[in-house]
Amino acid sequence: xxxxxxxxxxxxxxxxxxxxxxxxxLDSDPDNVWLMAGGLDSFDWLKDRIRKPKTVVDLTxxxxxxxxxxxxxxxxxxxxxxxxxxxxxxxxxxxxxxxSQAAELVASPQIRNQGTIGGNxxxxxxxxxxxxxxxxxxxxxxxxxxxxxxxxxxxxAILDAQRCVAVSPSDSAPxxxxxxxxxxxxxxxxxxxIDAQDYFLGPAxxxxxxxxxKPGDILTAIRIPGTWANSKFYFEKIRDRxxxxxxxxxxAAAMKMSGNTITDARMAVAGAAARPWRxxxxxxxxxxxxxxxxxxxxxxxxxxxxxxxxxxxxYKIPLMKNLVKRAISGVQEAxxxx
Amino acid sequence: xxxTPGLNILGNEPSNPGRRRFIQGVIASGVAVSxxxxxxxxxxxxxxxxxxxxxxTLNVNGQTRRVGVLKQETLAWTLRYKLGLTATKLGCDRAExxxxxxxxxxxxxxxxxxxxxTVRGKKVVTVEGLASPDGxxxxxxxxxxDEQGFQCAFCMSGFMMAAAAFLKKNPNPTxxxxxxxxxxxxxxxxxxxxxxxxxxxxxxxxxxxxNVA
Ligand SMILES: Cc1cc2nc3c(=O)[nH]c(=O)nc-3n(C[C@H](O)[C@H](O)[C@H](O)COP(=O)(O)OP(=O)(O)OC[C@H]3O[C@@H](n4cnc5c(N)ncnc54)[C@H](O)[C@@H]3O)c2cc1C
Numbered sequence: 001x002x003x004x005x006x007x008x009x010x011x012x013x014x015x016x017x018x019x020x021x022x023x024x025x026l027d028s029d030p031d032n033v034w035l036m037a038g039g040l041d042s043f044d045w046l047k048d049r050i051r052k053p054k055t056v057v058d059l060t061x062x063x064x065x066x067x068x069x070x071x072x073x074x075x076x077x078x079x080x081x082x083x084x085x086x087x088x089x090x091x092x093x094x095x096x097x098x099x100s101q102a103a104e105l106v107a108s109p110q111i112r113n114q115g116t117i118g119g120n121x122x123x124x125x126x127x128x129x130x131x132x133x134x135x136x137x138x139x140x141x142x143x144x145x146x147x148x149x150x151x152x153x154x155x156x157a158i159l160d161a162q163r164c165v166a167v168s169p170s171d172s173a174p175x176x177x178x179x180x181x182x183x184x185x186x187x188x189x190x191x192x193x194i195d196a197q198d199y200f201l202g203p204a205x206x207x208x209x210x211x212x213x214k215p216g217d218i219l220t221a222i223r224i225p226g227t228w229a230n231s232k233f234y235f236e237k238i239r240d241r242x243x244x245x246x247x248x249x250x251x252a253a254a255m256k257m258s259g260n261t262i263t264d265a266r267m268a269v270a271g272a273a274a275r276p277w278r279x280x281x282x283x284x285x286x287x288x289x290x291x292x293x294x295x296x297x298x299x300x301x302x303x304x305x306x307x308x309x310x311x312x313x314x315y316k317i318p319l320m321k322n323l324v325k326r327a328i329s330g331v332q333e334a335x336x337x338x
Numbered sequence: 339x340x341x342t343p344g345l346n347i348l349g350n351e352p353s354n355p356g357r358r359r360f361i362q363g364v365i366a367s368g369v370a371v372s373x374x375x376x377x378x379x380x381x382x383x384x385x386x387x388x389x390x391x392x393x394x395t396l397n398v399n400g401q402t403r404r405v406g407v408l409k410q411e412t413l414a415w416t417l418r419y420k421l422g423l424t425a426t427k428l429g430c431d432r433a434e435x436x437x438x439x440x441x442x443x444x445x446x447x448x449x450x451x452x453x454x455x456t457v458r459g460k461k462v463v464t465v466e467g468l469a470s471p472d473g474x475x476x477x478x479x480x481x482x483x484d485e486q487g488f489q490c491a492f493c494m495s496g497f498m499m500a501a502a503a504f505l506k507k508n509p510n511p512t513x514x515x516x517x518x519x520x521x522x523x524x525x526x527x528x529x530x531x532x533x534x535x536x537x538x539x540x541x542x543x544x545x546x547x548x549n550v551a
Binding site for chain 2: 007008009010011012013015039040043044046047056058060084107108109110111113114242243244
């Protein structure tokens, strides 16, 4: 659709200074409120007139939800921490460099200076049909415009698609899943803590939402346990341009090693399915194996076992195989295979 | 969903009444525009915007500015159309080009994607505010003049603000580091090589200025 370049339609802007105040606001009118942190996912929706909330709640005044602190044997990251601050945080760098690496590969410097980690994991998909306001399944309609013989679906899903073929676009989410992070959510009925991977929903569970958040819920903390600190990490992001572009696919892996033997592993990719896709089968298969080419290759095959390509995204299957292989056995000199 | 989803594709009101309201709104707020001192385009959907403005105080380029701002107004809009600071350009209005880059508390941001109400209490600097009050040019300005880095220069203010923020933290970058530092800015003339030469000259001026200080 045409890009509209004028002032957004009216909304009321509320700027609470504490979580308690935000909670009160949300409890009173959860359905007409749009939460905004850095705004870098929100603005498109508002500017394009596709979402028209009555009230926008600017969360950035809630200082208690910002910053990185020690938590048990790990760390707790406030969701309002900007990606730049995540990248540069000494504790993140020292123990969880994979997260710092993933956050550094997001978008552009200005976006990282403002976009928050909470917003990064809570952002909506980038399927352009959906984002342009087409009445697709994800928008509550009864059609997928991307999954047709002429649909532009080079960026779309190869795994776990059901009616909707949109993918999770987040670079930080797979890293947080690999680190076994826990997300703390404030709801109208109190607080709950869930595993990072359970924060994200596939279309079979909820076709119109990417995350488990219900109206009125706030993500209040991301906790990373010490379990995977300083394990062997691998993060790689494949994109068209080296700046700005969302991942065509990325991979995050954390492996515990004894010599060259993998004793335990966690692995996830984004850009393959509607949610960041944890590779549990691969994790189980490589346990106890040597981190070599053969293990990597077999793991790659297993990872794409259930993959179903669309018209223009079959390249994602060899791409994913290779990413899994590289995560396990490292990056070798390129050799061409027909 | 409306009953006629096909007509709702653009997210507008589904049928004619919406369009009529839109046109009426444009006409009505067009009247309002002429009554205002600044040039202010009407918002689509025809809200009369003037009533919803709140008078707030901003710190822009070291000055205290009082300005009436809509809740939903972006900083780029306020700077350009309310404060007359038109060096900040609006390219894409979608955080995808960098032309609107300004600094907030010395950090580079896309002003098209910042709500003006959220920068109260912050130090906003645009390219108009780079030079010292005594007229001494900022090292980035001097570098750009020395090397004549830009071609059409629509992207220039944004690049200069991104570079100024970057150099504040990294006064001694390699060319590759500088390129990474300003990687959130696009130049449609593809003049990157000369831009980088100018910005590396700016780095040199920055170090010289830091040594003197
Ligand atoms: C041009 C462009 C390029 C981009 N490239 C990339 C990329 O390469 N990789 C990548 O991963 N991302 C990319 N992004 C997305 C960007 O990184 C995210 O949109 C950003 O991190 C979101 O953070 P935010 O704070 O700005 O989000 P916001 O827009 O403020 O929020 C995003 C969503 O999360 C919700 N939300 C935010 N915080 C909370 C909270 N605490 N509790 C509950 N809900 C919350 C909001 O309601 C909203 O729905 C890009 C964005 C743009 C505009």
